[in-house]
Amino acid sequence: MFELRVLNGLHQGAALPLFGEQWCIGSNAEADLALYDPGIAARHAWLRQVEQCWCVQAEEGLLHDDQGQVLAQIVDLALDRPFSIGAIRLCVSLTDQPWPAEPAPESSVEVFEVPAEARPELRLSTLRGPAQKRVISGLVVFAVLVAAVGVMNAGDQDVQASLMPAPVQKIDLASVAEVRQQLLKMLSERELAQRISMQVINGQISLNGDVSSEEMALLSRMLGRFAERFDTPVPVISRVREGNSQPPFKITQIVGGPNGHVVLEGGRRLFLGDEVDGLRLVSIDNAKVVFDGLRRYEVRW
Secondary structure: OEEEEEOOOOOOOOEEEOOOOEEEEEOOOOOOEEOOOOOOOOOOEEEEEEOOEEEEEEOOOOEEOOOOOEEOEEOOOOOOOOEEEOOEEEEEEEOOOOOOOOOOOOOOOOOOOOOHHHOOOOOOOOOOHHHHHHHHHHHHHHHHHHHHHHHHHHHHHHHHHHHOOOOOOOEEOOOHHHHHHHHHHHHHHOOOOOOOEEEEEOOEEEEEEEEOHHHHHHHHHHHHHHHHHEEOOOOEEEEEEEOOOOOOOOEEEEEOOOOOEEEEOOOOEEEOOOEEOOEEEEEEOOOEEEEEOOOOEEEEO
């Protein structure tokens, strides 16, 4: 069995099991592998398997091979050979193969040696006694001033260092249960727990559901926050889709106030608590009308 692995970025460690013949990669919620890193297009590229060969075809973005060359298509992609979309490195591997190590950054420091003939020749001072004493006295005074300034700067640096915030230490979440509990807490804090479900498949956590565009943006920020605060070997894959924000019926009039209600096409009136098509009218304010049920709809007015 094969899988598409994410080697870096917000979703580092995620792996998409490859069932079928083609898979969409991009920032769109309907993509098979959804990546919300900067620089990723909605439908950035497609991974395809054709007669036991793997190929990658760009759609709304460009590709880079393992040499950094910009391409529109990678034909006959070898297993475990990384390629990139934006700044995110991916590879196709067998599920039982170890993950590749991140490449170590190359040092760009060059050392130059000054030729012997270019080195300045040091000469002994030829100043006589009185002049030499004046020079030495001046040097002593200068050295004292430099030392005093150094002490003052050191004190300022200590004060600045004490005012700087300590670097944030990531919290380790070692097990699937710990990751699931933390994600459930974050979803509940954002009132998304009723919209998004979680499944554990082969040691991975998959988020599923249909949400509005506002909720999708909220989820994207939440996943970014999770990656900043926590360190875990458990892959988290989002399969949440952005659905239609309009309910399955037409509203012709919205009335606010103490007796707020909405009028549907056909003349039916709905007051707070009334239901239609499995959706309950739960809120009417100065900006929107909210229906809740199997899905949540927010109609702005």
